[in-house]
Amino acid sequence: MVKQERAARTRETLVRAAAEVFAEQGFVTASIAMISRRAGVSAGGLHFHFGSKTVLAQAVEDRAAQELRGITAAAARSAGAGAVGAGAGGNALQALVDATHALMALLAQDVVVRAGFGLCSDASWSGAVDLRRQWRLWVEETVAAAAREGSLAEGLSPQDAARGVVAATVGLEVLGAYEREWVAPHTLTRYWTLMLPRLAAGGALEGLRPEGSTGL
Secondary structure, rough: HHHHHHHHHHHHHHHHHHHHHHHOOOOOOOHHHHHHHOOOOHHHHHHHHOHHHHHHHHHHHHHHHHHHHHHHHHHHHOOOOOOOOOOOOOOHHHHHHHHHHHHHHHHOOOOOHHHHHHHOOOOOOOOOOOOHHHHHHHHHOOOOOOHHHHOOOOOHHHHHHHHHHHHHHHHHHHHHHHOHHHHOHHHHHHHHHHHHHHEEEEHHHOOOOOOOOOOO
């Protein structure tokens, strides 16, 4: 058990060190030597846990994808939307707001998530996980749920609304990699203060919180 716990801690250290190096250097420039030094683990120890730099990058992406799934599910539960897509008695627009706040917080605080998204736009990397596509699909499902709930503004195309949200949030994610202010809570709150009156039906707007739900 002690050996297993030590191995798990070493793997976590290596994944985080790899994420830091990928975020700073990009996939092609990052080296096993850089990652092992950052982690304080020998190159042999790194290869024992991860066979190559590619396997490490896959681990970073997988961990980031898991975190992304977690925040979207938590946002849906917090906003009372339940399973996004059901549309019955939920509040899909608030789930959308909450998930974007949680995503930006993770991008600011968690280098693994930040590196996972960064790998999506790295021309030297072609992983199996596309975090931006995962995010886009969830936004599309959530906006469609809002339309079924009747909380989307009359005459507004769900497809157009989803594209607008995805374009803005991915833009903030990209800019936030260089200047943390772009993923700060007040930046996103101002965005939603501007956008919610355009997205929400009149009756739904009053209960929406651009700063996110309490306790998320």
